[in-house]
Amino acid sequence: MLQRRASLLLFQHFNRSRIPAIGSRCITNTTDDVCTHTGQKWDSDDYRLARFMNAPKHVNQNWAVKLIAEVPPKEVTERVIWCDGGSGPEGHPRVYINLDKPGDHSCGYCGLRFIKKESH
Numbered sequence: 001m002l003q004r005r006a007s008l009l010l011f012q013h014f015n016r017s018r019i020p021a022i023g024s025r026c027i028t029n030t031t032d033d034v035c036t037h038t039g040q041k042w043d044s045d046d047y048r049l050a051r052f053m054n055a056p057k058h059v060n061q062n063w064a065v066k067l068i069a070e071v072p073p074k075e076v077t078e079r080v081i082w083c084d085g086g087s088g089p090e091g092h093p094r095v096y097i098n099l100d101k102p103g104d105h106s107c108g109y110c111g112l113r114f115i116k117k118e119s120h
Helices: 002-017 047-052 064-070
Strands: 074-076 080-083 095-098 104-106 113-116
Touching: none
Parallel strands: 074 113
Antiparallel strands: 080 095, 104 113
């Protein structure tokens, strides 16, 4: 509640004065916000950018969706395979994946993709 009140006061202050604070970033400056993996991007006059007054907003560009998409699907000959994400503590519970339908199928935990290789 206190943090929300402080944000509201800060928003009102910047909208009234339009004078940038000394030694900090003002939300009235035209700066481009960095887009996150969820598509979150604010306008340059949005009050939520005030929390980045002393340092820029850091966004990790190595999104898990992009990293998993770079791994090619693993070709297997079985109809049903299992995935545990690796052995031991770095893995996840074992799940079974049915490959009867055409196309690649991904694991629900780790996103690794599998495709059935047609054999004779």
